[in-house]
Amino acid sequence: MYRARLNGPDDFDGWRDAARALTLAGIAPADIVWQDGEGAGDLFAADEPLPVASEAAFSVPRAFVELAETAILHRDPERFALLYALLSRLRDRPASLEDRADPLVRRVESLAKAVRRDMHKMRAFVRFRELADAQGPRFVAWFEPDHHIVRANAGFFVRRFASMRWSILTPELSIHWDGDALTEGPGATRRDAPGDDPVEDIWKGYYAAIFNPARLKVGAMLSEMPRKYWRNLPEAALIPELVAGAQTREAAMIATPPKPAARRGNAATAWSALREEAMGCTRCPLYRDTTQTVFGEGPVDAPLMFIGEQPGDQEDLAGRPFVGPAGQLFDRALEEAGIDRRRAYITNAVKHFKHERRGKRRIHQTPETPEIQACRWWLTQELELVRPRIIVALGATAGRALLGKAVTISRVRGAPLALEGGAQGWITVHPSYLLRVPEETRKAEERKRFVEELREIGERVKALV
Amino acid sequence: MATLSTRQKLEILADAAKYDASCASSGTAKRDSASGRKGGIGSTEGMGICHAYAPDGRCISLLKILLTNSCIFDCHYCINRRSSDVRRARFTVREVVDLTLSFYRRNYIEGLFLSSGIIRSSDYTMEQMVAVTRSLREEHDFRGYIHLKTIPDADPELAHQAGLYADRLSINVELPTEQGLRSLAPEKDKDRIESAMAGMRDAMEDGSDASRRYTHAPRFAPAGQSTQMIVGADQADDRAIIRRASSLYSRHRLRRVYYSAFSPIPSPSSVLPLKRPPLMREHRLYQSDWMMRFYGYSAQELESATDPVTGCLPLDIDPKLAWALRHRDSFPVDVNRAPREALLRVPGLGVKAVDRIVASRRHRRLRLDDVARLTQSIAKLRPFLVAADWRPVHLADRLTLPMAPPPASQYELFP
Numbered sequence: 001m002y003r004a005r006l007n008g009p010d011d012f013d014g015w016r017d018a019a020r021a022l023t024l025a026g027i028a029p030a031d032i033v034w035q036d037g038e039g040a041g042d043l044f045a046a047d048e049p050l051p052v053a054s055e056a057a058f059s060v061p062r063a064f065v066e067l068a069e070t071a072i073l074h075r076d077p078e079r080f081a082l083l084y085a086l087l088s089r090l091r092d093r094p095a096s097l098e099d100r101a102d103p104l105v106r107r108v109e110s111l112a113k114a115v116r117r118d119m120h121k122m123r124a125f126v127r128f129r130e131l132a133d134a135q136g137p138r139f140v141a142w143f144e145p146d147h148h149i150v151r152a153n154a155g156f157f158v159r160r161f162a163s164m165r166w167s168i169l170t171p172e173l174s175i176h177w178d179g180d181a182l183t184e185g186p187g188a189t190r191r192d193a194p195g196d197d198p199v200e201d202i203w204k205g206y207y208a209a210i211f212n213p214a215r216l217k218v219g220a221m222l223s224e225m226p227r228k229y230w231r232n233l234p235e236a237a238l239i240p241e242l243v244a245g246a247q248t249r250e251a252a253m254i255a256t257p258p259k260p261a262a263r264r265g266n267a268a269t270a271w272s273a274l275r276e277e278a279m280g281c282t283r284c285p286l287y288r289d290t291t292q293t294v295f296g297e298g299p300v301d302a303p304l305m306f307i308g309e310q311p312g313d314q315e316d317l318a319g320r321p322f323v324g325p326a327g328q329l330f331d332r333a334l335e336e337a338g339i340d341r342r343r344a345y346i347t348n349a350v351k352h353f354k355h356e357r358r359g360k361r362r363i364h365q366t367p368e369t370p371e372i373q374a375c376r377w378w379l380t381q382e383l384e385l386v387r388p389r390i391i392v393a394l395g396a397t398a399g400r401a402l403l404g405k406a407v408t409i410s411r412v413r414g415a416p417l418a419l420e421g422g423a424q425g426w427i428t429v430h431p432s433y434l435l436r437v438p439e440e441t442r443k444a445e446e447r448k449r450f451v452e453e454l455r456e457i458g459e460r461v462k463a464l465v
Numbered sequence: 466m467a468t469l470s471t472r473q474k475l476e477i478l479a480d481a482a483k484y485d486a487s488c489a490s491s492g493t494a495k496r497d498s499a500s501g502r503k504g505g506i507g508s509t510e511g512m513g514i515c516h517a518y519a520p521d522g523r524c525i526s527l528l529k530i531l532l533t534n535s536c537i538f539d540c541h542y543c544i545n546r547r548s549s550d551v552r553r554a555r556f557t558v559r560e561v562v563d564l565t566l567s568f569y570r571r572n573y574i575e576g577l578f579l580s581s582g583i584i585r586s587s588d589y590t591m592e593q594m595v596a597v598t599r600s601l602r603e604e605h606d607f608r609g610y611i612h613l614k615t616i617p618d619a620d621p622e623l624a625h626q627a628g629l630y631a632d633r634l635s636i637n638v639e640l641p642t643e644q645g646l647r648s649l650a651p652e653k654d655k656d657r658i659e660s661a662m663a664g665m666r667d668a669m670e671d672g673s674d675a676s677r678r679y680t681h682a683p684r685f686a687p688a689g690q691s692t693q694m695i696v697g698a699d700q701a702d703d704r705a706i707i708r709r710a711s712s713l714y715s716r717h718r719l720r721r722v723y724y725s726a727f728s729p730i731p732s733p734s735s736v737l738p739l740k741r742p743p744l745m746r747e748h749r750l751y752q753s754d755w756m757m758r759f760y761g762y763s764a765q766e767l768e769s770a771t772d773p774v775t776g777c778l779p780l781d782i783d784p785k786l787a788w789a790l791r792h793r794d795s796f797p798v799d800v801n802r803a804p805r806e807a808l809l810r811v812p813g814l815g816v817k818a819v820d821r822i823v824a825s826r827r828h829r830r831l832r833l834d835d836v837a838r839l840t841q842s843i844a845k846l847r848p849f850l851v852a853a854d855w856r857p858v859h860l861a862d863r864l865t866l867p868m869a870p871p872p873a874s875q876y877e878l879f880p
Contacts, residue, residue: 159497220522
């Protein structure tokens, strides 16, 4: 029997020296007792002197050294013997480390895996508390690792917190960093660590706020943050309360009605905010040559909304929709149809005047799809705010903006369309069309038809209100 | 309005940020504060660290906050939309910097994930965010992780500066389809989002090209870019989501696409569905994402695992199993002979297990016991594998797998 004495539970160098000498001397794994630190060891071991390491050496794969350096930190007392057994085998067959299906390789791998996890969790769950002493702030943490990892893990904390002064206290060992050098001290107890840090309260506030009660997954949390770590994590004190309150909070969210009533309440404010934003709209290039955005107008709870094409020359100057020649015609038609313009919301599909300059005059141009698309979201916002029961699109551009696709007026005219959200849609000609019909008799006919349509719409609105 | 304390602001602005799923702090350049110029703080070592887990199972790795939750946009799914009546708050640049450092010093976090509602203009907001990262990096020599959510409409020069300070940049595509985006986030535009992503990809490629030639070339967003899609707020099915994710991965070289199951928010908009989609759906999408990135499945192959009627991945079995059941002709696979690619398709075998199998089978003919030692669970594998002492007989002609009946569950009293 041989007794190999190591300087501590994580003494890899000591293990390597002893293991090298023993392997070279051909000692079988079963004939060695490994002993870390002081202690009686195996009572029945009759100590024989350890063989002296000869100059001869042998090499092992780099992967084994890395594996052994990690696995040796495990608290399992068998680890030294297991590693020695693996080493003896590698000497004969260096490639056998690749055979992951081998039970011994597997066992050592699982030790190393547990150590790696423990090291990772220490990096994650150490919580420093700030103290102040004569030389300034100092950060102290209390941590209880499962394995003998503290010394091996110190480098991580040095690299991360190089400019801080800090100490990590554990039951087995404490490590201290003063900004330049790492020193070690004896094990400590929880009482040696400071008990309080005001920032912890802010951190807990963050922890509670970042938690989404609508997706409670306690199992997922527990698998990554087992209970054994909780007592050293300030935020863990909140967990029971957060879990208990979660379902109530989610139910409350779902029970909160989408409240159209509340939206009504601030609809006017929202509308003015929207109008103000639209004033600075640059969603398409049309804003460049115009005087201003011509936004819709009318009561924000109007049951009836008219959508025109775009502002014309006069509208652009006045900043109001439907005030030019077509607007005046429209006003008269509304009057004849018995509709009060002041009770309807009137807007345009495109809010800037698209035109072409010819001499001193600005000639109207029909807006193209990209412009209609760009402007469409203002319209959607207006529709969302006003929520009219009946929406009348005047002309093809307005029809396109309302339905999101091209429409042929002659085909859809004269009958209501059901729109998303329950509103009724009507599509008819734009009043400016009536100005352009060349022949007088046809012009009168068209105008009559337009007024008739408006009358029918007006009656439907009255029936709804 | 009474002035809010830092803690009150933090609670409001963290609450507003929690709907962003991403919290990764991995995959960036290696840095530490012990080498180089003295006085800095922080390190990144490749692997991210989750410093805590919330009861929702999500990891807390970064201080995830908004600079402000005021916003001029009105996206229906968003708690911070203009028409929402949540309490508004705004951090100063200094407050964010101080908070990040004081959390970092106590080892609560790996770094900062900063996002923001849009105030005044996109450029102004972006400037403020860049100011935070500049202060952290230059004034405090912070070497931890920074993730910045950039704003697609902001000036490209600002995005470029952001990339020089941050490890990761991201822009959310928000909804998988253009139609969904139009109806739920009317101010956002698919093309603008994608062109901003393409711009970042170019800048990253330039950056890595430069650092190959010149040792001291500044790194541009070394942890790449990512994005997030909301699942279940619109009508898009899993097929559409997978297709979109795959096209984003291939065109913009994204590191990650995050899927966030739409979750009910306080004071919801009336356009939204009231009920949340099952969290399992989000999980299945993540599994399909992994299959694309690590297991060599193409988007078309994944689509064949979806239900032909609903277009969604099955919720009761994982997508890899679903794919295998639709492609019985590819199984069983001989664990001693099959190529790595074929082994990766066996339900229940992960990348690590496959690597272990490939390494081990050079040394021995694997028996079922050996495979059991190399993997998590052998029961799930058995019908799909041929080993030295094992050949499945039951599977091939059955429609469903012999599976245990689902565990009994308590009906909800108040569904």
